[in-house]
Amino acid sequence: MIKEIFKTLILIAIIYFLFIFEISYLSFFTFFSILFPLVLLINVLEEPQGRVGLYAAFFFGLILDIYSTHFIGLLALSFSISSLLLKFILFKYVRIPSLSWMPKI
Amino acid sequence: MSHIHFILFDFFVNFVFLRGIVYNQNMKILTKKRITVLVLLFFCFLIINSFFKDALKNFVYSKSEILMASLWNKGGEQAFSSKNQEELNKKLIEENQKLLSDLADFQRIKEENDFLRNSLELGLEKDFDLILGRVISKDILADSLLVNIGSNDGVKKGFPVIISGKVLLGKVVDVYPSYSRIILITQKDNLIDVEIPDSDIFALSKGEGNLNITLDMVARDKELKEGSLVVTSAMGGNYPAGLLMGKVKNIKKIDNETYQTSDIEKVFDLSMINNIFIIKIAEIYND
Numbered sequence: 426m427i428k429e430i431f432k433t434l435i436l437i438a439i440i441y442f443l444f445i446f447e448i449s450y451l452s453f454f455t456f457f458s459i460l461f462p463l464v465l466l467i468n469v470l471e472e473p474q475g476r477v478g479l480y481a482a483f484f485f486g487l488i489l490d491i492y493s494t495h496f497i498g499l500l501a502l503s504f505s506i507s508s509l510l511l512k513f514i515l516f517k518y519v520r521i522p523s524l525s526w527m528p529k530i
Numbered sequence: 531m532s533h534i535h536f537i538l539f540d541f542f543v544n545f546v547f548l549r550g551i552v553y554n555q556n557m558k559i560l561t562k563k564r565i566t567v568l569v570l571l572f573f574c575f576l577i578i579n580s581f582f583k584d585a586l587k588n589f590v591y592s593k594s595e596i597l598m599a600s601l602w603n604k605g606g607e608q609a610f611s612s613k614n615q616e617e618l619n620k621k622l623i624e625e626n627q628k629l630l631s632d633l634a635d636f637q638r639i640k641e642e643n644d645f646l647r648n649s650l651e652l653g654l655e656k657d658f659d660l661i662l663g664r665v666i667s668k669d670i671l672a673d674s675l676l677v678n679i680g681s682n683d684g685v686k687k688g689f690p691v692i693i694s695g696k697v698l699l700g701k702v703v704d705v706y707p708s709y710s711r712i713i714l715i716t717q718k719d720n721l722i723d724v725e726i727p728d729s730d731i732f733a734l735s736k737g738e739g740n741l742n743i744t745l746d747m748v749a750r751d752k753e754l755k756e757g758s759l760v761v762t763s764a765m766g767g768n769y770p771a772g773l774l775m776g777k778v779k780n781i782k783k784i785d786n787e788t789y790q791t792s793d794i795e796k797v798f799d800l801s802m803i804n805n806i807f808i809i810k811i812a813e814i815y816n817d
Contacts, residue, residue, distance in 0.1 A: 445594055445667075449601035452668035453609035453801050473559055491590050492676070493669045494704050494711055497583055498575025505568060513559045 429476075436477065437484050440464075444488050460485055468508050473516040482508035588680070588706040591666070595678060595709075598666045602804075609801035658692075658770070659810040661685060663710070665803055673714040673741060675700075677806060680708045690769045690809045697798050698722075698762055698773040699806055710808070715775060716743045716796065723766030724775060726758045732765065735775060735794060743794045745778060750790055754781050760794055770809065 443460055451459070464485045468478035486504035490497045578586060663679035679685055691699045691712045700720075704711040713720060720737035724745070731754065734747045748754055758778045764771035776794040783790040 445598055446601060448667040448670055449598040450605035452670070453605045458670050489671065491587055492667070493671055494674065496575070496579050497586065498571065498578065502568060502572060502575070505571075509560055509564065516559060 432477070433480055436480055440481060440484050441488060444485070444492070448492060464504070468511050469515065473512045478512070479505060479508050584706045588708055591676065591706070591709045595666055598676075599664065599678070602666060606801045606804065610799075658807075660807040661810065663806050663808060665806060666709075668800070669711075673700075673717040673737065673739060674703070675712050675714065675803075675806075677710050677712060677808075678708070679808065680706045680710050682707050684810065685710045685808055688768065689811060690773070692773060692807050692809060693798055693803055693805070694807075695797075696773050698769065698775050699798060699803070701768065702808060712806070712808075714741070716741045722769065722775070723763040724760050725763040725765075725771075726754070726760055726778065728758050729753060729755060732763055735760065741796070741800065743776065743796055745792045745794050746789065748790045748792070750783070750788065752790075754778060754783075754790060754792060756781060770811065 440460065443463075447458060447460060464478070464481045467481050471478050482504040483501050486501035487498070489495070489500045661679055661683055663677040663683075663685075666676045666678055668675050677691075685702055685705050687702055687705055689702045691701060693699055698715055700712045700714040700717070702710050703713050715722060715735065715737060716739065717737045718739035722735045723732070724735045725732050729752060731748055731752045733745055736744050736746045738744055745754075745760060756778055760775045760778060762769040762771055762773040762775060774797060776796040779793045779795040781790065781792040
């Protein structure tokens with residue numbers, strides 16, 4: 426339990442500092458977000474029952490809400506629900522082949 | 531041959547398994563617990579938005595202001611220095627030559643204007659009442675900036691925002707006690723009444739997002755010239771007249787369209803914006 430709380434706190438800190446970096450320093454160089462694909466990738470790559478992707482989506486949405494003109498919680502909840510739906514779709518309908526059949530070098 | 535068969539069989543077996551791991555098909559992702567937590571969070575956010583939204587945002591901004599402001603300055607400096615200096619110098623020399631020729635004309639007009647004002651006993655227009663602020667960050671979802679002045683400094687929603695040289699940047703959309711959020715003129719669907727003084731044309735400027743802006747609703751019979759200056763018009767009532775917005779570029783006149791359009795080349799560069807001025811205006815009509 427303590428380990429999980431610790432992991433979540435580290436995740437929040439990473440997302441927060443990456444977000445601050447993105448809205449202040451990177452806004453001169455690119456229009457595209459680096460955090461959005463990162464959160465999406467975590468959700469796609471982790472196993473369906475994992476919670477890291479869900480937490481990442483929630484905190485990324487929450488920080489986006491706070492640092493924009495939206496209502497607080499709008500994107501946080503939207504991203505969380507999207508994360509759950511994505512995991513559900515990936516689990517139920519998507520089959521990704523493993524590469525275990527490839528000859529080992 | 532049997533080796534290939536083995537590989538194909540192995541591939542097929544792995545294909546039906548999820549990422550090489552056999553998951554229990556009864557495993558649930560949308561559990562009751564998760565749905566309950568989401569519903570509870572929804573009500574928590576409703577309460578926060580109703581009572582503590584501004585205070586919470588102000589608190590979070592105040593904690594990250596120093597870090598964001600220093601990163602903004604560094605990013606701006608680096609972005610400016612990485613641009614092609616030679617090309618920029620060439621462009622500035624060309625503009626300088628044009629401005630010098632314009633200056634001669636304006637001096638003559640100023641003398642005429644002063645003479646007429648004195649003759650008609652008109653006072654000079656009152657200067658703007660300005661509040662100085664500093665940019666901290668840019669929103670990643672929209673063309674909006676966060677600045678370090680808020681309602682404690684007298685900022686109100688709808689106040690226009692300019693930078694030096696009377697260049698219009700946008701307007702205030704959200705005000706917190708110590709911070710404000712401004713949307714840029716390039717924000718998507720941000721409409722502003724504008725005029726082109728040298729052709730006597732009144733039109734609308736329309737934000738396209740991603741720091742792009744276009745000129746719209748220009749009557750077909752009017753002659754639009756490349757490079758003409760676009761300034762704000764007093765017709766909309768939200769902005770003082772005469773604030774510089776940009777130059778006309780890429781005129782598009784399509785045969786079966788009622789109006790002609792063009793792009794507006796904006797005169798501000800985000801990498802050079804550190805300080806902004808918020809104009810205190812008496813009345814805001816359309817906000």
